[in-house]
Amino acid sequence: MNRTIHISACAILLAGLGTIAPAQSETPEQHNARMQWWREARFGLFIHWGLYSVPAGEWKGETSHGEWIRETARIPLQEYDKFLPRFNPVKFDPDEWVRMAKNAGMKYIVITSKHHDGFCLFDSKETDFDVMSTPFKRDIMKELSEACRKEGITICWYHSIMDWHHPDYLPRREWETDRPTEGASVDRYVEHMKRQLEELTSNYGPIGVLWFDGEWEKTWNDARGRDLYAYVRSLQPGIIINNRVGAGRAGMEGLTTEGAFAADFGTPEQQIPATGLPGVDWETCMTMNDHWGYNKNDKNWKSAKELLQMLADIASKGGNFLLNIGPTAEGLFPPESVERLSAIGEWMTVNSEAIYGTQASPFRSLSWGRCTQKEANGKTVLYLHVFDWPADRTLVIPGLLHEPERAYLLSDAKQSALALSRDGFNMVIAVPRTPPDPINSVVVVELKDRASVLHPAEFTRSSKGDGLEIVLKSEVKEKEYVVRYTVDGSLPTVKSSEFSSPVKLKYPAVFKAAAFYKDKQFGEVTIMDIPLSVGKRVTLTTLPSVKYNAEGASSLSDGMFGTNEYTDGKWLGFEQSDLEAVVDLGESSTIHNVTLTYLVQTAAWIFGPTEIEYAVSDDGKTFQKVGAVKKEPGQWKDERGVNRFSRDLNRVKARYVRVSAKNIGVCPDDHAGKGGKAWLFVDEISVR
Ligand code: FHN
Secondary structure (H helix, E strand, O other): OOOOOOOOHHHHHHHHHOOOEOOOOOOHHHHHHHHHHHHHHOEEEEEOOOHHHOOOOOEOOEOOOOOOHHHHOOOOHHHHHOOHHHOOOOOOOHHHHHHHHHHOOOOEEEEEEEOOOOOEOOOOOOOOOEHHHOOOOOOHHHHHHHHHHHHOOEEEEEEEOOOOOOOOOOOOOOOOOOOOOOOOOHHHHHHHHHHHHHHHHHOOOOOOEEEEEOOOOOOOOHHHHHHHHHHHHHHOOOOEEEHHHOOOOOHHHOOOOOOOOEOOEEOOEOOOOOOOOOOOOEEEEEEOOOOOOOOOOOOOOOOHHHHHHHHHHHHHOOOEEEEEEOOOOOOOOOHHHHHHHHHHHHHHHHHHHHOOOOEOOOOOOEOOEEEEEEEEOOEEEEEEEEOOOOOOOEEEEOOEOOOEEEEEEOOOOOOOOOOEEEEOOEEEEEOOOOOOOOOOEEEEEEEOOOOOEOOOOOEEEEEEOOEEEEEEOOOOOOOOEEEEEEOEOOOOOOOOEEOOOOEEEEOOEEEEEEEEEOOEEEEEEEEEEEOOOOOOEEEEOOOOOHHHEOOHHHHHHOOOOOOOOOOOOOOEEEEOOOEEEEEEEEEEEEEEEEEEEEEEEHHHOEOOOOEEEEEEEOOOOOOEEEEEEEOOHHHHHHOOEEEEEEEEEEEEEEEEEEEEEEOOOEOOOOOOOOOOEOEEEEEEEEEO
């Protein structure tokens, strides 16, 4: 079981919320009107196409390149320009591309008008490094925009700020020592880029989105981003612009977290935020295999099932899905892409109502799938995306407070009513034995008012000096819903203290909380057993293996525990070496327990320590031993998985706690790895 630590988009979005701000002169109503088609669309096609499709990922025997091939293979400009006469996509059929996208249920297409290599797929007066200088001599953007318009698909441009070809763009590639920078002017480059953007927003009709990229180099900044945003909006006031127009989208999370950039939506890349926030606009862009540009050797394709469940997952969090295809140099979608578009289209033909125009789920999480919802005239329609169909034919909707008017299968044209019943806080729907769809079956639930859902209480916590501050993550606005908590280790009851954010606790503390609705507990009890050591500095005498070093020494005092999965990224692994760690509590404290967590997975040559010793000190130099244990190697046979060696102390006062654990050194004689290097895996040192 791998414990993945989700990047809470809530935290990122809240941090960034004030920075994905519409242009100053636009009212919220105007902003919403401008965003409406995009929010309703939910699903678009990304196309990365250009000269890099000619080498198709291969250069001098290396086959892992993509659209970055000029950089990753360090191809000099003159060499790369030789792809121009080889770019002749005679099989390009814009109507076929648009038909496949439309049939897949995609509502917009974002295509690379110019990627980082500087090559323009459109007829630009600004440069000869464009499609008109190839044997093809056709304005691809013109043909594609016209094909889109015929089919009611919105055409959008991806445009790279970074340009590896234009003489005025800086910085050069660090290996390009043959291209002088003298006389180069970024200001002049920006003027050139603006003239190209004027071409792209004047010659091809209304454009849906200007999807900027390549904004991360040191010559680009917030001020330039704001200026470019305003400039493009002046050319087409109704256009939508992503947050990469600014500088610093905070890496692949794609959501601006610093500074104050004008932008209309966030752009997580190759990932789906763990949670979304209704009303905050973001779009996940994702490849179908591992490359944006065509790579003829990349066969690592995501399945149609993965892509369809990603679509539902993203929509259930209030986001858009921009799914990428890298066409071949001949102008064809790779067959694997075509197959996936077709499979997605089959599902969308039946279920697109559960995607288009929907909002984020009212549920925090659903064990069997996802949920999207639409509100209209005070009524709510829930779309339950069931990935794991219940074998017992009872679909449980946790915490749904209001009685649905009816439920039915979206695939059932007759909308035959499904039987509804209530089990405590949960609504139960009786469903057929066979799911309508093997990947994602949609059950529709109609409510006569808004979807009011109970959430189990969830908290965020932060270290505050000698204590802890606990905040309730989200409120449930139901008058008979209350969160109650205790700090004495007892389980919360209806008589326990009512939680009101923030609750401040001093270390060590045991915090237990639960939600109650109409005086009945809803959801699990949250337990935070906060030792003195959480958040405190840990120093190691010997460093762990680079392969298993989690977040370094701080992993031993982060309050998070490794699992039985030794590769879960939470363990510190020592190959044939010992652990010696010192926890600095920051000040002399009364200590009544020390516990070390370690892992035994003998099949992976991971053994428990032969000796563990705890010692304390006030000055960090002279230590007094306060607890130890010695074990024979054979004793590990009865230990497997996560173990804890806990020692109660008679309330010694100390500032430093030293934990030593001895590696058995080599695998025992009766072990498959006899004589081989043994591993010692440790995690959390808890001091109370
Ligand atoms: O460097 C580009 C990459 O080639 C690709 O275009 C992706 C798509 O979002 N954007 C940049 C990497 O973040």
